Amino acid sequence: MSNLIEAFGALKQFWPVAVALGLMLAPVRKRWWWAVVLGGSLIVTLGGLCLGIVSVYAVRVQALICITAILAVSLTFINGVTGLFSIGHAGFMIVGAYVSGILTALVFKLAPGTPLALAVPVFLLSLVLGGAASAATGLVVGLPTLRLRGDYLAIATIGFAEIIGVVLRFVTFDREVGGAVVQVGGPRGVPGVPAMPGPVPPGFDGNTAGVAAAFVYSLLILALVVWLLRNYIFSTHGRACCAVRDDEAAAEILGVDTVFYKVHTFVVGAFFAGVGGGLLAHWSNFIHPSMGGFVRSIEYLIVVYLGGIGSLSGGILAAALLTIMDVFLKDLLQGRDAWRMAIYGAILVAVILRRPNGLYGGREFRWLLPAGRRRDARS
């Protein structure tokens, strides 16, 4: 019982998340509100960190929330906007994680001492390349599966993700450690992925600065990804994707190149998943094939369904809620991890049974919507 009270108490440190969510949910229709949301989150968190009213751990979790949100919105784009049953999303994520992590750790060998002018562009480049690698994977998955119907497509994506996992268990890399060459990779993963590069202001230690940098990168990239996806969804291309979702045959007959859009959706969704994966690799400072496994894919699926399929805002909301709940459960259960997955499974079933639209299905934050659009139209 005291465990419970303690765990609840520990939630208090995430108050910046509450502030951010409050800002996001505000019924403000103005387009510039996003600047308020973004700026507000940054100021509250970083300022709070400086003032000591926000814990380092909370900032670290917040970075993870942003990363999970990136994975969630990329998945909700594939599943919810174009209606493709893609369940192996962690497969895309892990490809980006590996490429990006290998690049910074083994190829460019970023280290805390590397000057920022070099480290930052290299890091961002590694993210983009990770995304590109994932996009290529998306192409490989999307092309052959074009003719597959719903549930078959779902199983195929799981199959592809498993194949990726199996392959990653065999791929090894050589790394120089103190003059000797060591093999990393394979079933043991790659440790030692560098932290995201950022400035260390006077008065702060490297760890705090690193966590703050991780948060800033993750938040800004999340904002960028959401902006790009939102523009896409509300454009003519987004409408084409929705048409494919609603009635593929009719869409094709009316002039929508469904093949192009299905593949395109996989490529775009995979790209962003890869970027998210790269961020995750640098957040956790290691990469392991199990990070891209079936269970991880299901976790993302749960985030997406809880948030409301097709809704970017829902993905962000659910990412925040579930990550915090995760932290809470870890505290409460003290390592009895299986309960966590059991609860997640139950949540998924409950959402599907009771509230299939999730928390925010079919809707977006008001400031994300284009002018004059009704809230519940899903296109």
Next chain:
Amino acid sequence: MPALELKNLRLSFGGLAAVKDVSLALHAGELVGLIGPNGAGKTTLFNLVSGVYKPDAGDIVFRGESLVGMRPHVIALRGVTRTFQNIRLFRSMTVLDNVKTARHHHARSGSLAAMLRTRSSRREDEEIGRDAMELLELVGLSDRADALPSELPYGRQRRLEIARALAGAPEVLLLDEPAAGMNRSEVAGLSALILRLQRERELSILLIEHQMDVVMNICKRIYVLDFGEVIAHGAPEEIQNNPNVIEAYLGKGGRA
């Protein structure tokens, strides 16, 4: 040269011959009817023209070009669009968006430009919106541009389907039972609309319909299909008195 010509089309599903040696011509600016009992193969013909099915034999020629083997969306881009027997509107999109989607091919900007909201992509989007709104006005749906299709009464949904088919700027329009389920006044309105569209946009229209007053009144020529074959063809008066047609609809000994 006819706008659309079907030459000796043949299509079988397994052992069942759905379309047997059908030939049909639609001249520019014509409004031609296609009637026949249920299961005669009328919608199958439309599906052949749209590219959903590939004929086992025969050809489909549009403006001198063969459509056989083309993917459906290419056929639509060439200028042949249609409505559906069972209404197939995009249910999660608004009325306006349904029409805008069919105008998709008019946008030249790529998806990257769309993501970045470049000026040209925004301009194109606005243009698409204006064009779509015009079409909605044409069919009398501009007051419901923001509604979801499920919120519209049946008759108006059918009109939306027509607006959507027009959004592709077609030369040939295939209408599959557009008056199904409509009452008398709605049918009259629809007939007027179809005639108006044909005139104003110089469309060639092929119309499947069961409601005889529509077909007989507005179609210049009529093809009658039964069991996948054309059993009669000609002006409405000829068709009405054709014994084969009467037999097909009413059976032997069922003279009107």
Next chain:
Amino acid sequence: MTSTALCSRRDSVPTFRPKEPGRMEEFLNQLINGLQRGSLYALIALGYTLVYGVLHLINFAHGEVFMIGAFVAFFAVLLAGAGFLAALGAAMICCALLALLMERGVYRPLRHRPRLAGLIAAIGLSIFLSSLVQTLSFGFTPRGASEPVRFSGASYNAFPARRLFEQASYRVVPGMDVYLTNVQILNFTVSLVLMAGLWILVRKTTLGMAMRACANNKDALALMGVNVNRVIAFTFVVGGALAGAGGVLSALTYPRIDAMMGLMPGLKAFVAAVLGGIGSVPGAMLGGFLMGIAEVGAASALPSQPVDYTPLADGVSFAVLILVLLVRPRGILGEAEREKV
């Protein structure tokens, strides 16, 4: 997340290494192993195919039913001192009930919703069940033992195979070192009996006919006055019982059981069902045996020196899946489905 019970490491597949194995003997022994594993896959695949036939739903949680069958037998033997048949019966009954509960509680409310809803719910159910078993951890005293033993769902538990049978093997072909163990014989016998029983049920009984009709056109069947709910429930029951039997047989063969043991075999059996033609009962059997042979074949063909490639055999099933879906999605014996425009 690699498999445990039905994984492809050679040492977990009971093979016999004769002193100087000839190619033929090696082949025959591996064939027997492949068929044995295939029979397990077939039992599970039948459950998938039956449910898919009537509901067009991939019952993701089916692998967990298999797992629970193994655990029910585990406790039946250790706590109640049950013999093989009693343990098998207990497992089959419990799994049948579990499947029924799943249908009633989760799948039936979703019947008229889009397919994706059912699939997602099935995934959630699968995660829930396997995690739930993982959380269990307690001590108990097996019958006839003096000291309590710790049971933990999260880790491997030793299934008391030896309590039921002493390992014995029999030479199959005189003059050649090709063996069948008694467990294998039991495996084949039980599987074949169950499959034959299912065949009779589906082909010769009224209920079986109702099941087939249900798979064909549920609504028409309902309109003809048949209680479709009951038929569907029965389908789940049968599928569950078969999976439960598979779980017991698997536990006998690979006696380390844990909560996640259902995941991989479940996925692979699903692939087997797809391979044979999802919705087709003979297809599931055929697919199951083919998968088993393919997997064992791949495991023995892959080199284990200098790098141990045998875990790649796990990937064989997914490669098969992708291939089938691309080349012939309806499977070997399945029927094509056509969308009406």
